[in-house]
Amino acid sequence: GIQVEQSPPDLILQEGANSTLRCNFSDSVNNLQWFHQNPWGQLINLFYIPSGTKQNGRLSATTVATERYSLLYSSSSQTTDSGVYFCAVEKSYNTDKLIFGTGTRLQVFP
Amino acid sequence: EPEVTQTPSHQVTQMGQEVILRCVPISNHLYFYWYRQILGQKVEFLVSFYNNEISEKSEIFDDQFSVERPDGSNFTLKIRSTKLEDSAMYFCASSEALPGGFDNSPLHFGNGTRLTVT
Structure with missing residues (x-):
């Protein structure tokens, strides 16, 4: 089956820093x-991005489908950004399921 | 903004008991899903449901599990004879159309039910 790998697995930042998370x-x-996924376990949808680039506030995402990767950029990180970031993919039109990646655990300190 | 709601937020049950996890999907959505996440691990697909029947299920979704849409708003996951390894966070999700289809139709997740089997 399709493999979804994320990097880095863990990231520690100081408030105000920028970051880039990768999904292959x-x-x-x-x-x-x-x-x-915030510290309370809630899964919050950030982007639906099968290709191209989207921006939403301090976050933006780019998917290069032909090269099989996606990047999530965050600027001016805040402590409330802490949690786990997952990418999830759906392989084809014949399946309903999302396959989740391994996740990146982000901790932002003041 | 409309949201998917799940109840209860936390359920504790004894091994061998049956549990029913409840979900109210977003009202105009047509596709419904259950996912689970064992503590510290990634989120795994269990089952998808469309037009009052299961459209896809994973290897995890064996005879111990069943889903139902008993009325026009609720969507339930029943786990019969729970085992210790069923302890996990269970997420319900819904989408307006197939996520990989031609429409822009992301999945929206509920806040989850944390199931603890003792």
Whole structure:
């Protein structure tokens, strides 16, 4: 099956710093989403981005589908950004399921 | 903004008991899902549901599990004869259309039910 790997596995930042998280996937995909899992366990949808670039406030994401990777950029990090960031992909039109990556655990300190 | 709601937020049960986890998807959504996350691990797909029937299920979703849409708003996951290894966070999700389809249709997740089997 498709493999979804994220890097780095852990990231520690000071408030105000910028970061780039990476998601590599082993096969072509029709859907890619980025999620933030906050310390309470809630999964929050950040981006639906099967290709191209999107921006939302301090966050932006780019997916290069032909090269099978996606990047999540964050600027001016805040302590509330802490948690685990997952990318998730859907392989084809014939399947409903999202396959989640391994996650990046982000800790932002004041 | 409309959201997916799940109840209860935390359920503790004894091994061998049956549990029902409840979800109210977003009202105009047509596709419903259950995912689970064992503590510290990644989120795993369990089952998808469309037009009152299961459209896809994973190897995890064996005869111990069942899903139902008993009325026009609720979507439930039943786990019969719970085992210790069923302890996990269970997430319900919904989407307006197929996430990988031609429409821009992301999955929206509920806040989860943390199931603890003792």
